[in-house]
Amino acid sequence: MSSPEASPPSLYAAREPIFPRRVKGKFRTAKWWIMAFTLGIYYLTPWIRWDRGPNLPDQAVLVDLANRRFFFFMIEIWPHEFYFVAGLLIMAGLGLFLFTSAAGRVWCGYACPQTVWTDLFILVERWVEGDRNARIRLHRQKWNGEKLRKYGLKWTVWFLIALATGGAWIFYFTDAPTLLRDLLAFEAHPVAWITMLILTLTTFAFGGFAREQICIYACPWPRIQAAMMDEDTITIAYRDWRGEPRGKQSVAGNGDCIDCMACVNVCPMGIDIRNGQQLACITCGLCIDACDDTMDRIGKPRGLIDYIALTDETRERQGGAPIPVWKHVLRPRTILYTALWTGVGVALVVALFLRSAIDVNVTPVRNPTYVVLSDGTIRNTYDIRLRNMQGEPRWFDFSVAADAPLNVAIEGVEGARIEVPANETAHVRLYLTAAPGSTAAEAPRSEVQIWIEGEAVPGAGSPAGDRVARNTVFNGKGG
Template sequence: MERTVTVNVREVQESGNEAIERVDAEAVNSAKVRQPLYAARKKIHPKRASGAFRQFKWLVMAITLGIYYLTPWIRWDRGPYAPDQAILVDIANRRFYFFSIEIWPQEFILIAGLLVMAGAGLFLITSVAGRAWCGYTCPQTVWVDLFLVVERAVEGDRNARIKLDQTPWTLDKITKKLVKHLIWIAIGFFTGGAWIFYFADAPTLARDFTLGQAAPIAYFTVVILTFTTYVFGGFMREQVCTYMCPWPRIQAAMLDEDSLTVTYNAWRGEPRSRGAKKSVAAGKLVGDCVDCNACVAVCPQGIDIRDGQQLECITCALCIDACDGVMDKLGKERGLISYTTLLDYQHNMDIATVGGTKPINPALVRTAEGKLTEEVKNFRLGHIFRPRTAVYFSLWVLVGIGILTMLMSRGRLELNVLHDRNPQFVTLSDGSIRNGYTVKILNMIPEPRAFTMSIDGLPDATMSAPDIAEASDGKVSVEAEPDRVRTFKVFVAVPAGSLDEEITPFEFHVVDKDGMESAVYKTTFSAPEKK
């Protein structure tokens, strides 16, 4: 469902020679009107903003998209026996490679630790700066920004897009719409294509994919991601943030009075006036807000920040850029819309009201020269360093230290032994007792290695491995392929009458022949009950 919106009307504010454009924009998601839980989408035509926050968003978009699309092509030499892709999720061999770090399935606790760090970091950022993740680095936000770049390049800025949507279907309109959607689909295709390269060697998969020789799951994944990127970035946009994402509701629990949020400073802006000089000449009390609606026009979520904090707001701060530009033209201080905290906002509201009650008198927060008084509070570092952020940061650091400690202390050799259960033991013709074991030696480095295996704790015991040559001293020599598990069968025999217990503990020992690493596995030897 699309709503007809008239285009901009230019009004000149009475301040110097600068013309202040008043945009005829109404909040699509208005906090003043209770909407149904699931309302039909009203199309938003956000105007391009310019300013520090917009430049920062361009930078973040370039960095995040660059990382996503280029990372699979980075090479990392691990030797001749391991893949040379810097970041690779090798599902077939159950490995995860991250530059010089290789993670096996049993080490997944490291990945879990990274997820805990990511969660603690998100909580920390939210408690400090609200939904900064949503406004700058969330994939939905980044791809919507990219889609808007295409939309503006093909159809023009806000006014041109509104006019185009209202005009009949002509060849020019069809051409522009077709070009826009084809580029959107191409972006979705390359998004899915980049994703599959994280799970296989990128150059090889790219060649196989082009020649139609890749696995069916690769094509299926690209189709799904192309479709979802196209739909979420091109059509659903703000609805993904409002209805599909749980974070807008969760983040409310992360905020407190010291959290920075994008805020319209009503203590300074109210009452609004579209002709400030005329209103002052007439003896009316006016604030700095000239009701130009620039903040509404640039909002990608279609809200009016002057209505207060809203679930739809992703704190992208584009409204700050738009408002600061208007304040510059009017010769007023920036910050009518700014990052601020509830504590500072309430303090300034108390100054701007008589006896703590309305109406707001913005003159109370200014000196005789028209400057903001020293009593007005703005952002302070004390808002960042507080108990809640200290807890989140401490958790983040502790988990990080734990992961680093595990990475630095972990061995690259593991030994697992499984005792045969049926039968648990066998009595041989000479009366000796024999137990069978399945041994697994994990060589967790991308190089071939040779090991020597022995047993300890069973006097007079002998060990044999049918598929492996046995050394003269009773030890078994084993070779393991690089980055692989060597599995083989081992039999341990004990002479009759040498054991007093039915269950006797003992140990398997494996030593790298280069003397670099060793591993021990404790198990038991089963014998028949003595009569």
């Protein structure tokens, strides 16, 4: 009787919780300052006021989905101007390529929201439970009063931070003080509650429990970054030619590394940088701070773990000096990224200052292309969509420029002048007519320009107002 086949080994490894040790140093200090700066921007921006007049919201940064507009201080973006948002996204991508090409995953290590909130949650965990060894002991001990109390307090603070995070996000989409009053009175729209709940739970789970798992498994950037890096990219590395073999300094022939595991114990990703560059490394620099502190205590030079490039490693192994940092940064790839980033930025600024406060769309009516009135006059009809992008009601005058004289009339009004309310769109039916026997009436097609001039608004635009033109055609009898 044959024995049953042995089951294949599992390829799944259970997650080992990571308890980073507290560390001091220049990179840790930089991370604290960046955390305070980025969180300050995120939480406080919706409360900044900006006076735009009586007909517009006074929130400095507002994504007004109801009225389909985006406000950023003095800038107002309409849906048809989405190219501004697309340009900003392109700049963000190019900036990420630039920083990664120059200094590896510095975005991941210092400014990524997952990193920032994970750092904040770990800080709370350390305040409540103690440093690394105390947290490990608490994690391993059985559930009792102490563990319930500390975990309960930690999770409560985490949840409050997550709740503030979800709440801050929805404040960007409506007037923040009004929404806060509605939330406190339990009168907010269900969409606000649902959005805040989803963001609260995801922040609580990602920052408190998933942590490095998001960076390793969920984020695509670790897989993409390899294409952005080359041998001159500055990243964190271990100088094994100086540190090996590891061991006590009292043993002759040992390197500078005493195998104290400080670099591993402070790593938020739980990796050992001495094993070489790894996908999980976010180049946060905490291992550098820990190693430098150890080198200071044993009287060895700093820099056993440091930001270096692959070309520096080759030179240092041969006894040469490292290449200056500016030569690593200023190279063809980074210069190209900088030029592209700057070009897109300049184009957006130019487009922003050259845009008109009038948005016009002219559509000739094709069925029929023209009509002959009882007196022989030829009339063409045009559907016009006119958007007033100012915060005040405005009068708009219509005129036409053509080689042959044409008359202008607007359906439902006297003359060729209409008023459009502030921040609204008017749909206008415009008529162009040519006298019997005129050049435009007899020609098959005539090129024309329809001009729209907006009345000046005090304090907005030039004193003469805005003026735009749209090219179209006038269809005649062709005979």
